[in-house]
Amino acid sequence: MKKICLILSLILFVLLTACGRPSGDGEGGGRADRVVLQNKGSDTLVNVAQAWAENYKDVDANVAVAVTGGGSGTGISALINGTVDIANASRKMKDKEVDMAKENGVEPVEHVVGFDALAVYLHGDNPATMMSIPQLAEIYGENGATGMWSQIDLEVPGCGSDEIVIVSRQNNSGTYVYFKEAVLGKERDYKLGTRDMHGSKDVVDLVEKTPCAIGYSGLAYATDHVKLACIATEDGGDCVNPSTDTAIDGSYPIARPLFMYTAGEPQGAVKAYLDWILSDVGQCIIQDKGYAPVQPVTCG
DSSP states (O other): HHHHHHHHHHHHHHHHHHHHSSOSSTTTOTTTTTEEEEEOOOTTTTTHHHHHHHHHHTTTTTTTEEEEEEEEHHHHHHHHHHSSEEEESSSSSOHHHHHHHHHTOOEEEEEEEEEEEEEEEEEOOOOEEEHHHHHHHHHTTTTTOOGGGGGGGGGOOOOOTOOOEEEEEEEEHHHHHIIIIIIIIOOOOOTTOEEEEHHHHHHHHHHOOOOOEEEEEEEEGOOTTTEEEEEEESSTOOOOOEOOHHHHHSSSSEEEEEEEEEEEEHHHHHHHHHHHHHHHHHHHHHHHOBOOOOOOOOOO
């Protein structure tokens, strides 16, 4: 009798356990054992990262990718602290960041997922068509000599003060760091009084509304309401327009790679996701968002 009761108890336990296991996690109807990848960082990459995450649902319904921005520095810090699977960055990790990661037992591995032309934005009424790197350095750089549009022989309609409104990014942004190194050099800092915006889109929005303004942001944030300056490496030199093609071939002076960092060589769901991002399908998505793919792709 005891054996029969024990058997019946075991059968009841199995039935209750089977009935209590959720078959989905809400509206998406995914499996209870679905994997959630945490992906954080670069504001430059956030739009394409969200597009990747959304499209990946059709590839593997049991993997969800949670994407948040906050800047390259924020994503890298999260990787160092072990709270994300993938950190997005629009700049390379600094040596001190790599050292901090290793001290925490994290071995950062770098993956180039695309290229971006960092565009210089002007108000739609600004008559300028080109800028040189030395001009930008004197506008943006510490103790820079240029503070008025008239100093570079420009009269900007609607800009009665003639003063150049310098729009920049916050210092946790990879875009901020890359522009500083590419235009100002590693030793020179930004000029005091810049308007430091939280996001890439915020830069373009402010320039659009401010006749006196100049700003820098990723090419993917361009609209029909602002102008993109053609950039020359030297004063009087030939300029190059920002585009996906000039980012790929390196002819645009302020082009940069875009990165995803993982803690060690990716495995499992993280590896499958990165492999898909670097496939033709994933690279067509980044191209559609205004960035350059890591290799030529044919997109329908």
